[in-house]
Amino acid sequence: MIPAETRYARASDLDQALELLAEPDSKAIAGGQSLIPVMKLRIARPSLVVDISRLGLRGVEERDGEVHIGPLTTWNELVGAEALRRPALAALAECARGIGDLQVRNLGTIGGSIVHADQASDMPAVLLALGARLGLRSPNGERELTVADALVGPFTTALGQQELVTDIVIPTPAPGSGSAYASVEHPASGFALAGAAALVTPDGEAVAVTGVGATPFLLAGDLADAEIFGDGFASAEYRRELARVVADRALQAARERTKEDR
Amino acid sequence: MPEAVTLVVNGEERSLEIEGRTLLVHALREGLQLTGAHIGCDTSQCGACTVLLDGSAVKSCTMLAHQAEGRDVTTIEGLAQDGELHPLQRAFVEHHGLQCGFCTPGVILTAADLLSRGGSPSDEEIRRALRGNLCRCTGYQGIVEAIRAVGATP
Numbered sequence: 323m324i325p326a327e328t329r330y331a332r333a334s335d336l337d338q339a340l341e342l343l344a345e346p347d348s349k350a351i352a353g354g355q356s357l358i359p360v361m362k363l364r365i366a367r368p369s370l371v372v373d374i375s376r377l378g379l380r381g382v383e384e385r386d387g388e389v390h391i392g393p394l395t396t397w398n399e400l401v402g403a404e405a406l407r408r409p410a411l412a413a414l415a416e417c418a419r420g421i422g423d424l425q426v427r428n429l430g431t432i433g434g435s436i437v438h439a440d441q442a443s444d445m446p447a448v449l450l451a452l453g454a455r456l457g458l459r460s461p462n463g464e465r466e467l468t469v470a471d472a473l474v475g476p477f478t479t480a481l482g483q484q485e486l487v488t489d490i491v492i493p494t495p496a497p498g499s500g501s502a503y504a505s506v507e508h509p510a511s512g513f514a515l516a517g518a519a520a521l522v523t524p525d526g527e528a529v530a531v532t533g534v535g536a537t538p539f540l541l542a543g544d545l546a547d548a549e550i551f552g553d554g555f556a557s558a559e560y561r562r563e564l565a566r567v568v569a570d571r572a573l574q575a576a577r578e579r580t581k582e583d584r
Numbered sequence: 585m586p587e588a589v590t591l592v593v594n595g596e597e598r599s600l601e602i603e604g605r606t607l608l609v610h611a612l613r614e615g616l617q618l619t620g621a622h623i624g625c626d627t628s629q630c631g632a633c634t635v636l637l638d639g640s641a642v643k644s645c646t647m648l649a650h651q652a653e654g655r656d657v658t659t660i661e662g663l664a665q666d667g668e669l670h671p672l673q674r675a676f677v678e679h680h681g682l683q684c685g686f687c688t689p690g691v692i693l694t695a696a697d698l699l700s701r702g703g704s705p706s707d708e709e710i711r712r713a714l715r716g717n718l719c720r721c722t723g724y725q726g727i728v729e730a731i732r733a734v735g736a737t738p
Contacts, residue, residue, distance in 0.1 A: 324610070328604045354648065355628075359627065361605075362627070422716070423716025424641055424715065425646075425716045428640040
């Protein structure tokens with residue numbers, strides 16, 4: 323299938339990208355692994371695609387008690403990132419390894435996945451459990467949003483039309499922490515029917531789930547009270563049960579990993 | 585309005601005029617007559633259009649041709665050197681790695697990416713790497729054997 327007519331512009335720096343995005347029906351493209359499929363189906367028909375893939379903004383580094391992930395870091399780069407080897411951060415690579423297929427992981431980016439905001443995408447659950455924030459930039463300046471505040475609904479974020487993710491910030495977990503991601507995938511699409519990420523620290527535990535609600539969300543209390551959606555693939559009750567199972571698996575794996583973390 | 589894009593395809597610089605929406609697979613097949621990248625599914629799932637972009641396997645149906653400006657694209661036509669089949673191509677012949685052959689260019693280029701990462705991958709690693717390449721004939725056994733054989737060759 324061929325996308326609807328569109329113009330293409332390659333941004334050479336962040337300011338130029340933001341300027342180009344002033345066009346109301348423009349869309350930023352990075353790896354394109356979410357955007358191009360919906361353009362081919364003509365669900366998305368941007369008048370202009372602004373290619374931000376060459377703006378740098380990639381790689382993983384730890385500084386001042388925080389882990390910074392460039393939004394243009396690909397899944398494949400996350401899998402191989404030295405800075406994420408600690409058991410406390412293991413959920414990131416574990417999750418990235420299971421996303422899409424090899425070709426998708428070579429191009430798809432973590433920032434693109436977050437702002438695409440598919441309600442069943444895996445990584446937002448990990449970022450929620452790890453307490454991540456997004457660094458954002460627009461012509462009005464910079465601001466930060468927690469991932470929880472950024473995800474508003476299915477395919478909907480709190481970002482403005484002229485706003486881009488410039489940083490993904492994760493507070494470095496205390497020594498003796500562990501994290502994990504577990505999911506049950508739809509066999510054809512590979513998206514999570516239910517996925518869960520867990521972070522266990524000396525101070526407590528956090529679990530976030532994806533694939534079961536309007537957005538991935540942090541678990542507060544019992545899943546019985548959570549609003550779960552059902553569809554032709556899996557009923558709400560089945561998804562609720564599956565969410566319990568994967569949350570349990572992620573928690574156990576995260577607890578196990580705390581033993582090797584220092 | 586078509587605009588010029590320059591790609592380095594199989595080691596050769598090629599320029600062509602394309603629209604903003606032109607997918608890399610269409611630029612290769614219709615613009616450069618390199619029809620080895622196949623269009624199987626149109627929904628980014630089958631991997632028959634897989635090519636190497638700077639050595640990494642990507643689906644050429646899920647990338648705008650303009651995004652590949654200045655980058656190295658390797659298609660199945662570029663694998664054989666000096667009339668000699670690439671080791672993967674030879675192994676697919678020897679191990680019966682294909683039947684109808686439609687998925688084969690994509691499978692071989694994905695395997696080339698996998699093997700470029702070093703080591704000799706296990707059958708499980710090979711099958712995981714092939715998740716984005718659908719073959720409806722072989723049941724994958726011959727494909728896995730072919731890739732394993734090349735991976736095991738020092």
